[in-house]
Amino acid sequence: MLIFSTFLTFAFVSLAGDPRQNLLANPRFSQDSYDRLAHTYHLDASIPVRYWYWVQDVFTHKLGRSLLTSQAIWPDLTRVMGHTVQVIGLAEIIALVLGIAVGIFSAVKQYSIFDYLFTSVSFLGFAMPTFWLALLLQILFVDIYLKWNVRIFYTSGLNSGVASNTWSLDRLQHIALPVATLAIISFALYSRYMRAAMLDVISTDYIRTARAKGLPEWLVIMRHVFRNALIPIVTITALNLGGLLGGAIVTETVFSIDGMGFYFITKLGQLDVYAVMAYLAVTAAIIILFNLIADILYGYLDPRIRYD
C-alpha cells in the first residue's frame, strides 16, 4: 500500500512541473548546464525510472537530497518532526482527556444544560476552520501583549532565545497556542464520539444487569460503561491522526513553527519534488503504522474481534 501510494504521488508530483523553470529566468544560465542538471537529477528519465531512482535514494541515502538546495533531507525532517511531535502529542493528550471526560458527563446527563452546551461547542468546532481559530488566538494574544504589555503566550516561533529542543517554560509558552488550536478541533470530535459510544453501551442488556444486581451508579458507569465505550475511541484516535497532521500544516504556518507542516508548505512553494515526497512518504508511513497499532489494540481490547 505504501509503495502504491508513494508511486502515485510521485508520478503526480513529478508530472506537474519542472523545478528548473526558475533557473531559466537567469540569463547567465546556459542551456548546456540546464541539460546537465536534468541528467544528474534524472529529470530526463521516464516516471517509473525516476521513481526507481527515488526509492533507491530513500533506502541508501535516507530519503535523498533536496532538489533545489542539495541539502540532505533526513536531518531537516527529523528536526522538524521532533517539534511537530511535541505539538501534536500535547494537543492529542489534552483533547483525549478532556474529550473523554466531557463525553462521559454529556452521556450520563443527557439533555442537560451541560450536554447542550458542549453539543453546541462541538458543532462550532466542526464548522470552525483550523486556520481561523489559530488566527483568532493569535490576534487575542497579540492584543493582550500590545495593550497591557503582558506576555502570556508567544504567537510565533518555538523559542525566544537560542534554539534548543528541550522542554522549558519558554517552549511551553511558545507552543501553547498551536496546541490549543489543535486540541480544540480534536476535542470537538472526541467528545461527540465518546458521548455516542457511552450512550450505545448504556442501552445494552449487560448494563441493565449490572444495575439490577444493585451496583452503585458510579460503578456501573466507570467500570462497565466507560471501559467498553473506550474501544471505538481507539479507532477514531488513529483515524484522526491524519487530521491532526493536516491541522499541523495550517497551525504551524500561522504560528511560524519549524515543524513538519511548515516544512512541507515551504518546500511545496518551491516545488522541491524530493522534499515534498519525503514529507508525504514519512506521513503516510506514520499514519499506516498508527492504524496498524490501532487495529491490534482493538483486537486486544475487544476479544470478540478475531484476526485470522
Added chain:
Amino acid sequence: MTELGGQTGHEGAVAPPSQPIDGMIVGGDELVDATVSAGLELQVRSQWSYARMRFLRHRLAMAGLVGLVIVFGAGAFAGYASPYSYDQIDLNHLYAAPTLSANHFFGTDELGRDFFSRTIYGIRTSEEVGLFVAILSSIFGVLVGAIAGYYRGWIDNALMRLTDLVLTLPAIAILLTAAALWGSGSQWRITFILAGFFWTGIARIVRGVFLSLREKEYVEAAKASGAGDLRIMFRHILPNTLGPVIVNTTLAIATAILTEAALSFLGFGIKPPTPSLGVLITDGQNNPQKWWLTVLPGMTLVFIVICVNFVGDGLRDALDPTQRRVRA
C-alpha cells in the same frame, strides 16, 4: 406501505410512521370510499412528501435553510446586495473600523476597500466553489460507485485502492500538492481539483448500496423480465441511494468551502484579486490589530458551514431516519 415504498424505490430507507397520519391510505378502496363519502379530503402522500414533512418540522434545519438562503442570496446577487464594488478604493478611509455610518459595516482594508462588499463577493466565490464541487463530485461519484458496485471487476478494485490512498495521507496535504502544481490560483481549477478529490467518498457510499442490492430478489425479477443493465442500475437500484447521496452532497458543500478557504489561506488556493472568504481572512493575518479583517469574514464562513451542516442533518433525519448520525 410496501406498495408506496416500491413505487419510489425508497424501501427500507424510510421507516413507516408509527401512527397513521390523517389522509394516509390504510386499508384499500373501501376505506377510500368511506372517507370520500364522509366528506373528508383525502390526500395521497408519497415517500417524498413524508420526507418533506419531516424536514419542514426539523427546526434547526429550517433555521439553517433560512440562514443559507439569506447569505447565499446575498452572494448570488452580490452586485445588488453590496453597497460598494469589491475593488473600489477609498484612500480617505484606510483601515476604518466597522461602523454603521458610511455603510462600512465590516470596516475597510488597507486600500480603503469596503470590507462588507468584499465579504459578500467572497461569499459568492466560496458559494460557487462549494456548489460546483458538491454537484460535480456527486455526479461523478454516483456514476463510478454504481459501475463499481454493479459490475465489480477492475473499476471496483481501482476505486478501493484510490480510497485507501486517500486514507493514508492527510487530505489537506494531497490537495495542497495538487493545488500547488495545477491550481495556479484559478477558481475553476481549484473547483475541479476539489471535485476530483471529493467524489471518492460518495462513490464508496453508492458502491456499498449497489453491492448489497444487486443480490436482491427484486433485481433478479427485473432481470428476468428482461430489463437491461442500465435500466436496473438507474431505474431500480439508484433511487435507493438518493437519500445518502443528497445528504452527502449537502455536507460536501460545507467541506468544500472550508477546504477552499484553507487552501487559499495557505497561498495555494484562489489568489487575489478574486475575493474568496479564505483570501479575505489572509488579508487580516498581517494586521493582527485590525481584528475585523480576520474575524468578520471568518464568522461569515463559520455561519455558512453551520447552516449547511444543520440542513444536512435535517435532510438525513428526513430521508434516512434509520441511520444514526456520527460525524467523521
